[in-house]
Amino acid sequence: VHEFDLIARIRQAASDDPRVPLGIGDDAAVIRSAAGGEVVAAVDTLMEGVDFTFPPATPELAGRKALAVNLSDLAAMAARPLAALVAAVFPKRRGAEFAGRVMDGCLALAKEFNIALAGGDTNTWDGPLVLSVTVLGEPTARGVVRRDGAQVGDAIMVTGPLGGSLLRGRHLRFTPRVHEALALHDRFDLHAMIDVSDGVGSDLQHILDASDVGAVLDAAAIPIHPDVQLTDDGRGLLDRTLSDGEDFELLFTVSPDDARRIEQASLAVRIGEIVEADTREIVMPDGAHIALPRGGWQHRF
Ligand SMILES: [Mg+2]
Numbered sequence: 001v002h003e004f005d006l007i008a009r010i011r012q013a014a015s016d017d018p019r020v021p022l023g024i025g026d027d028a029a030v031i032r033s034a035a036g037g038e039v040v041a042a043v044d045t046l047m048e049g050v051d052f053t054f055p056p057a058t059p060e061l062a063g064r065k066a067l068a069v070n071l072s073d074l075a076a077m078a079a080r081p082l083a084a085l086v087a088a089v090f091p092k093r094r095g096a097e098f099a100g101r102v103m104d105g106c107l108a109l110a111k112e113f114n115i116a117l118a119g120g121d122t123n124t125w126d127g128p129l130v131l132s133v134t135v136l137g138e139p140t141a142r143g144v145v146r147r148d149g150a151q152v153g154d155a156i157m158v159t160g161p162l163g164g165s166l167l168r169g170r171h172l173r174f175t176p177r178v179h180e181a182l183a184l185h186d187r188f189d190l191h192a193m194i195d196v197s198d199g200v201g202s203d204l205q206h207i208l209d210a211s212d213v214g215a216v217l218d219a220a221a222i223p224i225h226p227d228v229q230l231t232d233d234g235r236g237l238l239d240r241t242l243s244d245g246e247d248f249e250l251l252f253t254v255s256p257d258d259a260r261r262i263e264q265a266s267l268a269v270r271i272g273e274i275v276e277a278d279t280r281e282i283v284m285p286d287g288a289h290i291a292l293p294r295g296g297w298q299h300r301f
Pocket residue numbers: 027072073076194195197
């Protein structure tokens with residue numbers, strides 16, 4: 001059983017609720033209060049041995065990453081972060097100083113993004129470090145940007161280079177694109193957006209599925225991070241760039257006019273186009289069309 005099959009089953013079982021105008025299936029949920037106010041909420045759990053290991057992670061970097069991945073999900077909605085709740089399960093054998101350093105890393109990033117640590121829960125056990133962070137944000141006056149708004153003819157854009165984030169610890173130190181998302185949302189009409197956590201090959205397909213459209217990527221236009229070239233594990237350069245994941249750049253679609261202005265301002269790079277639903281492919285530099293890989297990270301049972 002794959003992670004996405006389980007999510008689909010949970011999503012079916014969770015009935016629609018008017019208090020949740022946007023529920024399971026986007027980067028974050030939107031919850032509406034009786035008074036009409038809206039909160040954008042996301043939660044993510046990181047586990048030692050899966051999402052980071054010591055070393056190369058330090059306790060501070062583990063704490064930082066647990067909050068950063070959540071801020072990245074708020075960025076993917078173009079929501080403004082407000083506060084975080086941190087649930088931690090600390091390994092007894094690593095002691096109290098270790099736990100303090102984990103929280104220091106988390107608090108430093110909270111301060112950097114001017115959000116409140118509003119609460120949480122601390123536990124100890126004989127297992128590895130587990131951190132579950134919930135972030136709360138608010139929509140701007142323009143509302144949130146969802147995954148399901150991509151339109152045929154849109155340009156597909158990405159805010160930075162992709163691939164190789166695990167190799168030199170970039171996945172531990174990345175800056176969530178919160179400010180970039182808010183600046184883009186303020187100036188342009190973002191049709192659909194997601195953060196690149198599993199790899200563009202996989203994350204773009206979430207936008208395509210939600211929006212019921214297809215895509216043609218231009219391989220030559222995809223910005224490849226220099227870290228990708230550090231390995232040669234048998235997969236091609238492009239395959240690694242599209243499927244390594246944990247880049248935490250933003251992937252979004254806009255009208256061709258907005259795309260031109262965004263490129264002129266060097267805010268993002270155009271990597272392809274949204275087309276009718278039956279096409280999902282990449283045009284290689286030699287002109288060959290290949291199927292867009294579904295690749296990318298999935299938890300499995
Ligand atoms: Mg996400």
